[in-house]
Amino acid sequence: xxxxxxxxxxxxxxxxxxxxxxxxxxxxxxxxxxxxxxxxxxxxxxxxxxxxxxxxxxxxxxxxxxxxxxxxxxxxxxxxxxxxxxxxxxxxxxxxxxxxxxxxxxxxxxxxxxxxxxxxxxxxxxxxxxxxxxxxxxxxxxxxxxxxxxxxxxxxxxxxxxxxxxxxxxxxxxxxxxxxxxxxxxxxxxxxxxxxxxxxxxxxxxxxxxxxxxxxxxxxxxxxxxxxxxxxxxxxxxxxxxxxxxxxxxxxxxxxxxxxxxxxxxxxxxxxxxxxxxxxxxxxxxxxxxxxxxxxx
Amino acid sequence: xxxxxxxxxxxxxxxxxxxxxxxxxxxxxxxxxxxxxxxxxxxxxxxxxxxxxxxxxxxxxxxxxxxxxxxxxxxxxxxxxxxxxxxxxxxxxxxxxxxxxxxxxxxxxxxxxxxxxxxxxxxxxxxxxxxxxxxxxxxxxxxxxxxxxxxxxxxx
Numbered sequence: 001x002x003x004x005x006x007x008x009x010x011x012x013x014x015x016x017x018x019x020x021x022x023x024x025x026x027x028x029x030x031x032x033x034x035x036x037x038x039x040x041x042x043x044x045x046x047x048x049x050x051x052x053x054x055x056x057x058x059x060x061x062x063x064x065x066x067x068x069x070x071x072x073x074x075x076x077x078x079x080x081x082x083x084x085x086x087x088x089x090x091x092x093x094x095x096x097x098x099x100x101x102x103x104x105x106x107x108x109x110x111x112x113x114x115x116x117x118x119x120x121x122x123x124x125x126x127x128x129x130x131x132x133x134x135x136x137x138x139x140x141x142x143x144x145x146x147x148x149x150x151x152x153x154x155x156x157x158x159x160x161x162x163x164x165x166x167x168x169x170x171x172x173x174x175x176x177x178x179x180x181x182x183x184x185x186x187x188x189x190x191x192x193x194x195x196x197x198x199x200x201x202x203x204x205x206x207x208x209x210x211x212x213x214x215x216x217x218x219x220x221x222x223x224x225x226x227x228x229x230x231x232x233x234x235x236x237x238x239x240x241x242x243x244x245x246x247x248x249x250x251x252x253x254x255x256x257x258x259x260x261x262x263x264x265x266x267x268x269x270x271x272x273x274x275x276x277x278x279x280x281x282x283x284x285x286x287x288x289x290x291x292x293x294x295x296x297x
Numbered sequence: 298x299x300x301x302x303x304x305x306x307x308x309x310x311x312x313x314x315x316x317x318x319x320x321x322x323x324x325x326x327x328x329x330x331x332x333x334x335x336x337x338x339x340x341x342x343x344x345x346x347x348x349x350x351x352x353x354x355x356x357x358x359x360x361x362x363x364x365x366x367x368x369x370x371x372x373x374x375x376x377x378x379x380x381x382x383x384x385x386x387x388x389x390x391x392x393x394x395x396x397x398x399x400x401x402x403x404x405x406x407x408x409x410x411x412x413x414x415x416x417x418x419x420x421x422x423x424x425x426x427x428x429x430x431x432x433x434x435x436x437x438x439x440x441x442x443x444x445x446x447x448x449x450x451x452x453x
Contacts, residue, residue: 045417077414077416078414107414111411111414112420169422171426172425172426204428205425206427206428207366208362283377
């Protein structure tokens with residue numbers, strides 16, 4: 001077994017193990033976004049483990065299925081840290097591990113405001129076969145994905161990504177706008193991108209009866225994202241853009257399920273992307289780890 | 298591959314460090330399950346609610362289902378820190394004390410909405426407004442000890 005497959009196996013085993021040992025799942029109140037971020041951070045001490053998939057069509061080449069696991073931890077009330085492990089299968093080609101990301105989100109303001117900023121800093125260590133499409137940036141277009149995995153994986157990418165997240169909640173709606181600037185640590189220019197999203201629970205009042213399939217447990221919305229070129233050629237030419245309806249189901253047992261069909265908005269975009277994901281929030285993970293090392297019983 | 302492994306190790310180190318940081322901030326507090334020591338300073342954040350927010354009435358004050366719905370919401374989102382009966386744990390204070398029970402619904406709603414981010418109380422504006430009011434109804438329904446038993450002075 002190759003080291004990359006060991007890493008994937010490790011990620012999946014870790015997910016299963018943590019789910020098994022977690023005796024106190026907590027109901028997450030998650031928005032349905034796949035690409036955009038809102039201003040809500042992970043609750044301090046909680047760990048959210050998320051698995052996501054994207055199936056994408058490819059004109060002139062083979063369709064693909066990319067997947068990633070996120071470990072999202074609430075370090076403090078104003079800082080959330082996240083580790084991603086990612087891979088992909090290109091049909092009639094191969095399955096490979098494509099890299100990892102280390103993400104941090106910081107909330108600078110103490111209180112809730114009409115517009116709430118969050119700063120986002122991420123380091124990516126991946127190869128050129130990365131297809132998770134977690135953001136739209138620069139001049140990324142569909143034809144970039146025509147390269148075979150064997151060739152694409154030879155390219156090593158170290159990238160820093162910065163985002164400014166501006167998010168508002170009004171009458172049950174969440175509106176968020178993300179502006180992205182990314183810089184490969186090799187000699188390439190700053191690239192830019194955006195994501196816009198809105199969502200709302202299907203019901204604003206909670207039911208007085210326990211239920212899983214209540215409208216307040218479902219959140220629906222839409223997101224739009226794409227690239228804005230780079231420092232030398234800022235704008236919409238040679239960029240790809242997507243629009244995707246979203247649906248999330250927050251189950252009281254602690255699981256959240258998400259699904260989103262996405263549609264390319266121009267000729268540079270994949271025609272269709274189908275995303276889905278499952279996540280589980282684990283209450284008091286920090287305390288649990290602390291007890292393993294002799295903390296409070 | 299070696300560089301990738303090294304970089305991944307660095308990231309895992311930082312993830313572990315963030316867990317350790319959160320854990321170290323919890324040390325020195327009483328163990329989970331133990332009755333938390335009463336500390337009126339914890340409740341000072343309620344006093345920071347602006348006058349306008351404090352005077353907001355609960356629109357669900359006469360909703361017969363609000364307390365039952367609030368109880369379920371409390372169990373799902375609040376009990377992990379405040380305890381199953383809101384009696385408090387080492388993570389978060391009791392909500393049965395005089396300061397909370399005599400606070401106006403508007404002040405409690407304001408605190409739920411804004412959180413106390415620097416002291417680990419999350420922002421709960423992600424719950425829709427009616428659900429936050431349902432939570433306020435439930436919290437106010439809990440009652441609690443009399444002021445003479447444990448609180449120094451009325452502040453709200």
